[in-house]
Structure formats: structure tokens, C-alpha cells
Amino acid sequence: MHILITNDDGPPSNQSSPYVHSLVSSLQSAGHKVSVVLPNIQRSWIGKAHLVGKSLKPTYFRPGPLKAVDGRLSNTGTTSNRPLPGNSDDEEWVLVDSTPASCVQIGLYHYFKARGPIDLVVSGPNYGRNSTAVFSLSSGTIGGAIEAAVCGVKAIALSYAFFDRNHDPDIIAGASAHSVKVIEHLYANWGNNVHLYSVNVPLVDKVGERKTLYTEMLQNQWKSGSCFQEIEVPEEEDQGLEEVETAMRKAEERQGRREQGQEGTGSGYDTPTGNGHIRYTHKHFKWAPRFKDVYQSVDDAPPGNDGWAVKEGYTRYVGWPLVRSTANMMAVSRHYELTSCMLVGLRAN
Numbered sequence: 043m044h045i046l047i048t049n050d051d052g053p054p055s056n057q058s059s060p061y062v063h064s065l066v067s068s069l070q071s072a073g074h075k076v077s078v079v080l081p082n083i084q085r086s087w088i089g090k091a092h093l094v095g096k097s098l099k100p101t102y103f104r105p106g107p108l109k110a111v112d113g114r115l116s117n118t119g120t121t122s123n124r125p126l127p128g129n130s131d132d133e134e135w136v137l138v139d140s141t142p143a144s145c146v147q148i149g150l151y152h153y154f155k156a157r158g159p160i161d162l163v164v165s166g167p168n169y170g171r172n173s174t175a176v177f178s179l180s181s182g183t184i185g186g187a188i189e190a191a192v193c194g195v196k197a198i199a200l201s202y203a204f205f206d207r208n209h210d211p212d213i214i215a216g217a218s219a220h221s222v223k224v225i226e227h228l229y230a231n232w233g234n235n236v237h238l239y240s241v242n243v244p245l246v247d248k249v250g251e252r253k254t255l256y257t258e259m260l261q262n263q264w265k266s267g268s269c270f271q272e273i274e275v276p277e278e279e280d281q282g283l284e285e286v287e288t289a290m291r292k293a294e295e296r297q298g299r300r301e302q303g304q305e306g307t308g309s310g311y312d313t314p315t316g317n318g319h320i321r322y323t324h325k326h327f328k329w330a331p332r333f334k335d336v337y338q339s340v341d342d343a344p345p346g347n348d349g350w351a352v353k354e355g356y357t358r359y360v361g362w363p364l365v366r367s368t369a370n371m372m373a374v375s376r377h378y379e380l381t382s383c384m385l386v387g388l389r390a391n
Contacts, residue, residue, distance in 0.1 A: 043161040043229065044075040046154070046190075048145040050085045050182025051169045053103050053137055054117035058084045060209055061167040061202050061218070063117060067108050068218035069164075072226070075157060078135035079149035081142060081182075086169075090143045090185035098144060102126070103135040110211040142186030150193055162229055163190035166200030167221065171242050173203070173348040173358070174260040176336050184240055191237035191362075198225055199240045203352045210245075217243045220250040224357060236361035242348065246355045254357040260347035262339035270327040280324070 047066055051059035062080070069076050082101060102125045106118035126134050136153060138145050146163055154160065165186035172181045183199050190197035202217055221243050228239050240259075243249060340349035351358035 043226075044077065044154075044158055045069055045225075046146070046149045046160045046163045047076060047078045047080075048142050048149065048163070048165050048186045049080055049168065050088065050142045050165075050186065052081050052084045053121070053135070054105060054119055056114065056117050056209075059169060060115065060117055061169065061214060063105055063108050064115060064214050064218040065164075065167050065200070065221060066105075068215070068222045069225075072222045074222075077149060077154045077157060077160070079145040079153065080135060080137055081145055082137040082139045085141050085182045087180050088141050088182040088185065089180055090188045091141050092144050092147075093140050096140065098138050098140050098148065100148070101137045101139075103137050104132055105135065113211070114209050115211045115214055142182045143189035146186050146189040146193070150190070150195060160195060162225070163187065163195050163197040164200055164225060165190070165197065166202075167217075167243070168199075168201035169204075170201065171203035171352050172199065172201040172240060173242050173352050174262050174336055174339065176262050176264060176339075178240060178259060184238075187238045187240070188362075196229065196232060197238040198228060199238060200225075201240070201242045203242050203244045205245065213245050213247060213249075216247070216249055217245055220357065223250070224254060224359065228359065233361050238362050239359050240348075240362065241357065241359040242352045243357045244352055244355045249355075249357065252356055254359070255351045257346060257348045257351050257358045257360060259360050260339060260343055260349045262336060262343075262349075264332070265335045265338075266332040269329065269331040271330040273326040273328055275324060275326055 047062065047069075049059065049062050051062065053059060054063045062078075066076050066078060080103070102122045104120050104122070104126070106116060106120075109116050121137065126132055136148070138148050140148075142165060146165070150160060150163075163186070166183045168181065168183040172178050172184055178184050181199070181201075183201060187197035187199035200221055202214075221241070224241055224243070228241075244252075246252070336349070340347070340353055343350065348358050348360055
């Protein structure tokens with residue numbers, strides 16, 4: 043297959059993108075032609091957004107050798123503003139200063155034509171799980187896969203669910219090898235009316251010997267209120283000299299209008315009802331979601347959903363037909379068990 047890879051974590055990095063090089067290498071070792079277009083920085087939680095009005099500028103990433111160093115996979119490479127010459131044999135990926143969805147567009151239509159048609163888009167592996175509606179509907183990883191699907195290309199969103207940040211090289215390599223088998227099986231047995239699959243692979247020992255389940259997505263919500271924490275700041279903070287001067291001039295103008303009997307009721311002055319405009323307290327907002335809402339919803343739900351499967355250490359996948367509302371993406375109701383990558387139907391609801 044010719045597979046286009048994108049993600050929402052950006053180029054290989056021990057801090058924010060520790061898995062993508064391992065997957066690319068595993069797919070290449072399995073004989074697949076792999077083309078790579080990634081965001082140039084982390085773009086998590088951005089969904090299927092595009093940066094409207096922005097002209098995109100690519101740079102070019104040359105991955106270093108994939109090897110274990112001090113108990114971790116190396117995630118090194120160099121970036122250049124210009125691509126390698128045509129006679130170079132070195133591997134090179136494209137980085138785009140935009141979102142996963144935009145990377146898919148750029149990869150499908152603006153590069154790789156000489157390599158032949160792209161058969162499948164794989165978005166990921168995400169640094170962390172993408173199970174349940176709360177995570178999935180915000181995911182840049184899944185957003186990249188949705189973009190491919192609306193372009194008429196089969197897509198798989200792949201996420202690695204970690205339970206600690208040990209990042210054992212053997213466990214990551216095992217997850218990537220297992221992912222290749224799952225990807226190959228899904229592509230060869232694509233479901234009717236399925237436009238993309240969301241796959242979660244747990245980073246556990248011998249993951250290929252554990253179950254792989256087709257599940258439904260758990261429908262959950264934020265229960266604890268805002269995902270942002272309020273931070274009080276001094277009143278004068280964030281005010282530039284121009285803003286301070288403008289406020290002074292407006293106050294002076296308003297006083298002058300009153301003195302001249304010209305108060306009026308136009309926008310920006312008094313309201314027609316005389317109740318006055320609302321006043322605000324200046325504050326900042328820090329991203330601080332309460333993930334316990336997600337984990338509690340998994341604990342409270344009966345077995346069989348995607349969150350439960352990941353919690354139990356199983357690989358799970360969900361098929362999304364795009365004809366359904368994005369806000370209610372439930373999987374078609376078939377459940378499968380995959381052991382040693384042999385698909386066996388358990389039941390059909």
C-alpha cells in the first residue's frame with residue numbers, strides 16, 4: 043500500500059511525539075510505501091480545523107536512525123528550509139506550519155504524485171488514548187483522519203494509550219508491529235458504510251497476544267464545568283500604552299458629550315433601557331481540563347465500550363460512517379475479537 047502518515051503531535055520528539063518514527067519504520071519494514079506530512083509543532087486538541095487565511099510554508103525533516111538510547115527510542119532528526127536534491131537517497135518528511143487536516147490536504151494533492159495514488163491515510167500514533175466522545179471529538183489525530191475521509195480516501199486514526207511514561211523501546215516496537223497488522227487487516231476487510239476507523243493500541247507488554255475488539259464509542263460529557271482555570275491578573279496587565287491612551291480619550295469624549303447635552307443612546311454609549319452595559323473583570327484562562335470526568339464515565343459505564351477496552355489493555359477500534367452526525371458518532375453495532383490477527387466474529391447485534 044501507499045500510506046500517507048500525519049499526526050497532531052508534530053515531528054519526532056521525546057517530549058511530545060515519541061511514536062511516529064516507530065510506526066513509519068514498522069510500516070516500511072512490512073513492505074509499504076510510506077509518505078509523511080506532519081504539523082511542524084504540536085497541534086493537539088485542534089480537531090479538523092484549518093487556519094483560514096494563512097499561507098502555509100513547508101519545511102523538510104530528515105529523521106535520524108531509529109535506535110534505543112538509554113532505554114528510550116531516539117527521536118532525532120534535522121530540519122531544513124529546502125528539500126533534498128532529486129539524486130539524494132536520504133529519507134525526508136514534509137512539515138507544514140498548520141493542522142493535521144491541512145497536512146492531509148497537502149499530502150493528498152500537492153506531494154507524492156510520482157509515488158502513485160495514496161491508498162490509505164493513517165493519522166497518528168497519537169501520544170495518548172483517543173477513546174470516548176470527549177476525547178475523540180476534540181482530537182487533531184481523528185481530525186486528520188476525518189479530513190482524509192471527506193476527501194474520499196480511507197483513513198485510520200491511530201492512538202497509543204500509555205499507562206506511564208516509561209516509553210520502553212520494546213513495548214513501543216511491539217505496539218507498532220501490532221498496529222501494522224491491524225492496519226493491514228482493516229484495509230483488507232473494510233466495513234460497509236465505514237469511512238474511517240479509530241484505533242487505540244495500549245502500550246502494554248505483548249500487546250499482539252491480547253484481544254483486539256470492535257467496540258462502540260462511549261458517549262460522555264464534561265461534568266465538572268469549564269476546561270479552563272481562571273487566573274486573576276492586575277488591572278493594568280496586558281494594557282499597552284495605546285490602549286491606555288484610547289481609554290482615556292474615550293472617557294474624555296464621553297464627558298464632553300454630557301457637558302454638551304449630546305449623550306445619545308448609540309452603541310458604545312448608554313443603552314436604551316438605561317440599565318447600563320455589563321462590566322468585566324480582567325483575567326486570564328489556563329487550559330486545565332478535568333480528565334477525571336472521562337475516567338469516571340468509563341468506570342460508571344458497562345463493559346463493551348471503547349474506554350473500557352483500553353482500560354483493560356485491549357486494542358480497540360471503532361468504525362465511523364460520516365453520514366452520521368459528527369456529534370453522535372456511534373460505531374456500527376458489530377463486535378469482533380482479534381487474536382494473533384485472526385479476525386473472528388463474536389456476535390452481531
